[in-house]
Structures are given as structure tokens and as C-alpha cells.
Amino acid sequence: MVKINxxxxxxxxxxxxxxxxxxxxxxxxxxxxxxxxxxxxxxxxVYSKVVSWKRGYNNISSIQVNLDDLEKIKEEKNSLLVxxxxxxSYKFENEKLRKYLNFLEDVEYDxxxxxxxxxGYSINPNEExxxxxxxxxxxxxxxxxxxxxxxxxxVVGKIEETNNLTSKVxxxxxSNCQLAATxxxxxxxxxxxxxxxxxxxxxxxxxxxxxxxxxxxxxTSGLEENIPRGYVLGEVVLVERSSNQMWQDxxxxxxxxxxxxxxxxxxxx
Amino acid sequence: MTTKLRINRIYLRxxxxxxxxxxxxxxHLSFIRAFDSxxxxxxxxxxxxxxxxxxxxxxxSLGWILGLGFFFDIFYFLPFGYFLLTFxxxxxxxxxxxxxxxxNRSLYSYLGLVFVGTIVYEVVLNLxxxxxxxxxxxxxxxxxxxxxxxELGQELIVNWLATFIFFYIFSFFNxxxxxxxxxx
Numbered sequence: 001m002v003k004i005n006x007x008x009x010x011x012x013x014x015x016x017x018x019x020x021x022x023x024x025x026x027x028x029x030x031x032x033x034x035x036x037x038x039x040x041x042x043x044x045x046v047y048s049k050v051v052s053w054k055r056g057y058n059n060i061s062s063i064q065v066n067l068d069d070l071e072k073i074k075e076e077k078n079s080l081l082v083x084x085x086x087x088x089s090y091k092f093e094n095e096k097l098r099k100y101l102n103f104l105e106d107v108e109y110d111x112x113x114x115x116x117x118x119x120g121y122s123i124n125p126n127e128e129x130x131x132x133x134x135x136x137x138x139x140x141x142x143x144x145x146x147x148x149x150x151x152x153x154x155v156v157g158k159i160e161e162t163n164n165l166t167s168k169v170x171x172x173x174x175s176n177c178q179l180a181a182t183x184x185x186x187x188x189x190x191x192x193x194x195x196x197x198x199x200x201x202x203x204x205x206x207x208x209x210x211x212x213x214x215x216x217x218x219x220t221s222g223l224e225e226n227i228p229r230g231y232v233l234g235e236v237v238l239v240e241r242s243s244n245q246m247w248q249d250x251x252x253x254x255x256x257x258x259x260x261x262x263x264x265x266x267x268x269x
Numbered sequence: 270m271t272t273k274l275r276i277n278r279i280y281l282r283x284x285x286x287x288x289x290x291x292x293x294x295x296x297h298l299s300f301i302r303a304f305d306s307x308x309x310x311x312x313x314x315x316x317x318x319x320x321x322x323x324x325x326x327x328x329x330s331l332g333w334i335l336g337l338g339f340f341f342d343i344f345y346f347l348p349f350g351y352f353l354l355t356f357x358x359x360x361x362x363x364x365x366x367x368x369x370x371x372x373n374r375s376l377y378s379y380l381g382l383v384f385v386g387t388i389v390y391e392v393v394l395n396l397x398x399x400x401x402x403x404x405x406x407x408x409x410x411x412x413x414x415x416x417x418x419x420e421l422g423q424e425l426i427v428n429w430l431a432t433f434i435f436f437y438i439f440s441f442f443n444x445x446x447x448x449x450x451x452x453x
Contacts, residue, residue, distance in 0.1 A: 005327065012331045016353050023349040032343045043299040050303035118302045121345050161346045168346040259305055
């Protein structure tokens, strides 16, 4: 018969029970906050270092100068510069017209920068890489549902849960991350963007009569609370259309590599 | 040895274990979880927990559960107590196996306990997570998801490799482990 020291185990379970009660009554919050604040900085540094090593290794192993690709990129860059210049002038005109017509002022958004400290746990095994933990929380004005972008302003996900000093972010490829979005085609098609199996993003409920093409940019539509309009999510890589269905789906590829994030910004209204 | 000296030694041992628990947790949270591929599946905390159980017995491993479980519960967004409970069940089952089945401190017993411990850890934790969302969503039970078994297999292999390496490093400096091959 296996001898189990029931006294030790009972004592241990009692301590666990007390810890759980103290946590749920928030009496352990000062201790937890202290631990998180001490640990966050070194953890973020180590995590960022590892990700930069990974990036460096991947870059070295995939260096192949392809002159044709380089030419295409140069052409694309030039046309983007021209388009950007036009958009800047439209923006200026838009602001002037809004002032003349006394439109209500747009809500101003602040950026709260946060470092990634780890990857989260997820219910579906293949979605574990689609959640990250950041070192900012409710104390910094972050709440559930806010948009998270990378250093270039490209959308990476949404805040799913918050603690006092940390938050969990569902990346775009996570099934919990749903965003109201617009396809930048000739008709500005609206739809809902959702992560698919931790691998890709799909936009569903697009009416069959809307023309969507590969390469169309997808941006936030601004129809959701606390999520501004115009932030880029990705581009359409595949359109799934069937003649006997009411809707068509678009598969979207994110513009940023979601596996190598070390620094993100949260848009706080 | 005087009582005072003995108490001082116990305090020093507790402090040393606390520092080690913190280091193991930090390495697990930041260094290992940053990797996407095979190395990212390494469960360093579990390996150390079972190691402490083998070397120092149940009491010290319960202390490690309190430390590691507390850290995991405050950082990960799961209900508080999930990791405490999971680690406790793993250690309890490992303790029973260690006393009843793997009765010596050889590499085989360590590997066997790590094998069983890894499976128990993943099943218990995923079951607790599944129960959390049982009523709110219609998710497939995790045991029927192919990716769960793929990742469990990878985790078992990586944990075993780490156990090998760790066993030989420790055996080099300390003779508390038995030989690899059991002598008749």
C-alpha cells in the first residue's frame, strides 16, 4: 500500500485554498502587482532578445538576392509614394471641409506602447501562438476590445483580457479576434474579419455581387466602438466564391509577421 | 549540529529554492515560450518539479508547486488556481508511481516520471480549460483534435531530451542519482 502523508497534503491544499480566496477578494493584489512589475522588464528584454536572434537566423538562412523582385519592389514603392502624396492632399482637404461644416471632432486616440513578455495559453492547441501577453494593463488605461497595432501602425490584434499590469492580446489569426472591416475595392465592401485556426484570417458575409480581387487592402471600418477607421489589417490573397451560396469569403494575409512581435501599441480612446 | 545552525540551514535552503523557482519560471515564461518550433514545447517547470520530487521528496516538491503554481496563475489569464491544481495532480501521481513502480533514482525512473507527468499535465490543464468554456462555446473536445496529439508528442520528445541532458549534468556533480543501468 502506498503511504501518502495526508497531513502534508491537507496542509498544502489548505494553503492553496487560502491563496485562491485571498486572490478573489483582491487582498493579494499588492503582492501580485509587485511581482509582475519586478518581473516584466527582464522578461520583456529576454523575450525580445530571443525573437531578434530568431529573426537574424531566419534572415541569414533566406538571403537570396533576386534582382527581378528588387525591380518590382522599386516600382511598387514609387507608385505608393505617388498615391501617398494624393492621399495627403485629400486628408488636408477633408480636415478643412470638416472645420467649415462644424462637424463633431473625431475622437483622439492615444498610443500606449507595450512590450511582449510571453505567449499565452489557448483552448485550441493550434491557437497558442495566436495570443501574446503584454506588460501593460488596466492601470495604463487598457481595457477589453481595444485595437493593438505594431510599430508601423498595422493591426496585429485586439485586447482580449486585462489585469492590473498585464494584458492578453488575441492576434488576428485567433478565432476570438473579430473586427469590422472594409475591403478597399471600388465599392468599399464591409464585412467581419475573423481568425481561422491560428493560421490565417477570413472575411465572411460578403455579398456575392461585390467584386473583390486579390491584392485589395483590408482596413478597419470604424463601425466598432473604440476602434478607429482606416487601420490596415492585411491584403486579400484568395476569394472563395460558390454560385449556390449567398455570401462569399475572402482569405486575408496579415501584412506583419505575427510570430516575431516584441513591441506593440494599444490604441486608447 | 546545534538547533540554531539547523534552522539557519533550513532558511538558507528555502531561500535557495525560492531563487531557483523564480529563475525556472522566468526562463520558462520568457526564453522558452519565445521559440515557435520544437524547443518552444519544452516544459522546464515540469521537469524541475519532478526532479525535486525525486531528489528531495514530497514536502519540497509541494513547496515548489506553491511557488511555480502561484507565478503561473498570476501571469497567465486562466482562473487562479488552475496551475496550482494541475501541478499538484502531476506531483501526486508521480509520487505514487515513484513509491510503487519506479523505486530507485535512476535515469529510467526520471524518464518514466517525466513521460507520465507530461501527459497528466497536458490532459488535466486542457480539461480544466475545456470545462471553462463548456457552456459558452461549442468547441470540439481537445482529445479529438489532431493538433493536441501532435503537440503532446513533440513535448514528450523535447522533455525527454532535456531530462537526459539534465540528468547527466546533475550526475556529474552529485552522486544522489543511481546508475543508468540497474545492477542486479
